[in-house]
Amino acid sequence: MTAHAEDNIPGNSGTALELGPITLIGQGAATDGYQPKRTSLATGTDAPLLDVPQAVSVVAAPVLKDQAARTLDEALANVSGITQGNTLGGTQDAFMKRGFGDNRDGSTMRDGLRTAMPRSFTAGADRVEVLKGPASMLYGILDPGGMVNVVSKMPELTQRGEAQAWGSSFGGGGGQVDVTGPLTAGSNLAYRFVGDIQDTAYWRNFGRVQQKTVAPSLAWYGDDTTITLGYEYTRYRVPFDRGTIFDTATGKAVPVSKRERFDEPYNITSGFTHLARIGISHKIDSNWTVSANYAYSHNWYKDDQARVTAYNARTGALTRRADATQDSNVDVHAVRADLAGKVTFAGLRHQLLFGASYDYSDTLRTDLIRGPTSTAFNIYRPVYERLPFSRNVVATDSDQTERLETSSVYAQDSIELGDRWIVLGGLRYQYYDQY
Structure with missing residues (x-):
C-alpha cells in the first residue's frame, strides 16, 4: 500500500512524501459465514484450505445453527462421501468415509484428540471438520477413508449470549443457552457456558430421546500465550x-x-x-x-x-x-x-x-x-x-x-x-x- 501527502496540507512545503509499503499479516478466522477458510486438520499447522493437499470439508457454525443440527449425522449430511455406518442401535457415532468406517473405530475425534464419547456432537460443539483420505501420519492408527473432528466452542472476549427453545412434531422439545465474554471488563480471561436439555418422543412407535449437557470453559489470551480449560458433562437416555x-x-x-x-x-x-x-x-x-x-x-x-x-x-x-x-x-x-x-x-x-x-x-x-x-x-x-x-x-x-x-x-x-x-x-x- 502506498500513500502520498497532499500539497494543500497546512505546513507542507509542497514536496510529496512517499511512504514505504505496509504489509498486513493476519491469521484470519477458520470460517467466514458458511465458507471455510482455514484448517489445521490435515497438516497439523494452520493453513488456508487452498494450500492443503487433501480433501477437507468444514461444516461451519452458522450452517449448524441455521439447520438446527443436533446430531453428527445431521451435520455430516452436508459432506459428500460420508454415509452412516452401524451405529449399534443408534447409540454410537459410526460413519463410512470413502467406504471405510465403523462404530468405535477411533476416527471421530474431539479437538483432534480421541475420546470415550459415544456421540461426539453435543451442544458444546462449534463446527465439524472432515478429512477425506489417509490421516494416520498425524493421528495414528486409522482406516484410510479419513476422519471426523468435532471442534468445541471456545470462550470469547466479546460479551454475548443467546437462548433458544424448540419443539418436535413427534412430541416434546428442548432448550439451550450459550453465554460468553470476559470475566471482568478489559480482562484477558474469558468464560463460556453452554447448557442444553432435550426430551422428545422417538420417531418410531415408542421410546424417548432424553439428554442433558453442561459445558463450562475458561480461556486466558496473553500476548504470546493462550491457555484453555474445558469440561463437559452429558447424561443421556436413548432408544x-x-x-x-x-x-x-x-x-x-x-x-x-x-x-x-x-x-x-x-x-x-x-x-x-x-x-x-x-x-x-x-x-x-x-x-x-x-x-x-x-x-x-x-x-x-x-x-x-x-x-x-x-x-x-x-x-x-x-x-x-x-x-x-x-x-x-x-x-x-x-x-x-x-x-x-x-x-x-x-x-x-x-x-x-x-x-x-x-x-x-x-x-x-x-x-x-x-x-x-x-x-x-x-x-x-x-x-x-x-x-x-x-x-x-x-x-x-x-x-x-x-x-x-x-x-x-x-x-x-x-x-x-x-x-x-x-x-x-x-x-x-x-x-x-x-x-
Whole structure:
C-alpha cells in the first residue's frame, strides 16, 4: 500500500512524501459465514484450505445453527462421501468415509484428540471438520477413508449470549443457552457456558430421546500465550433401536410400517460422559509456535434389549432373546504436543511440524446378560411386553476387557515450490500395546 501527502496540507512545503509499503499479516478466522477458510486438520499447522493437499470439508457454525443440527449425522449430511455406518442401535457415532468406517473405530475425534464419547456432537460443539483420505501420519492408527473432528466452542472476549427453545412434531422439545465474554471488563480471561436439555418422543412407535449437557470453559489470551480449560458433562437416555428386518428371499425390508419396532419398550441405553480438556499454545517468535493438549474422557452406560435372533419369513414370527450389558466403563487419556515453524532453506520456504502423542483407552464391560428366548412375537400382529427383561449374568461372556496404549513421534515438512506447487511429506513412528 502506498500513500502520498497532499500539497494543500497546512505546513507542507509542497514536496510529496512517499511512504514505504505496509504489509498486513493476519491469521484470519477458520470460517467466514458458511465458507471455510482455514484448517489445521490435515497438516497439523494452520493453513488456508487452498494450500492443503487433501480433501477437507468444514461444516461451519452458522450452517449448524441455521439447520438446527443436533446430531453428527445431521451435520455430516452436508459432506459428500460420508454415509452412516452401524451405529449399534443408534447409540454410537459410526460413519463410512470413502467406504471405510465403523462404530468405535477411533476416527471421530474431539479437538483432534480421541475420546470415550459415544456421540461426539453435543451442544458444546462449534463446527465439524472432515478429512477425506489417509490421516494416520498425524493421528495414528486409522482406516484410510479419513476422519471426523468435532471442534468445541471456545470462550470469547466479546460479551454475548443467546437462548433458544424448540419443539418436535413427534412430541416434546428442548432448550439451550450459550453465554460468553470476559470475566471482568478489559480482562484477558474469558468464560463460556453452554447448557442444553432435550426430551422428545422417538420417531418410531415408542421410546424417548432424553439428554442433558453442561459445558463450562475458561480461556486466558496473553500476548504470546493462550491457555484453555474445558469440561463437559452429558447424561443421556436413548432408544436402543436395532432397526428393521430384511427378508433374505427378497433382499428387501419386510413389508410393514417403517415406524414399527420389533423390540420392547425397555430397549434403552442410558449413561453419562465426562470430558475434561486443557490446551496451551505459546508463540515463541514470529515463526515458531509450540502447543500441548490433553483430554480425559469417561463414558459409563448400561442397556437392555430384546434382540432378534431369527425370522420366519413364512409366518412372520421372530425369535427374540432378552440381552443386556450392565455397568460398562470406558476411559480414554489423550495427549498431543506439537512444535510448528517456518524456515527458508535452499531458497525454498518450509513449514515444519514436529510432534509426539500418547493415547490410552481402557474398556470394561462387567456384566453381560443373556436371557431366555421367545417366539411369541409376530411382525404382522405385534404384541409387546411378552418378553420380560432379564438379569441372568453369563460369566463366560462377562468382564470383557479391552486396552490399547500407543506412543508416537512424527515429523512433517511442507515445501513451497514456487507459487503453484506444495510438496508435503512426513514420517510417523508408533508403538502400540493392545490387550
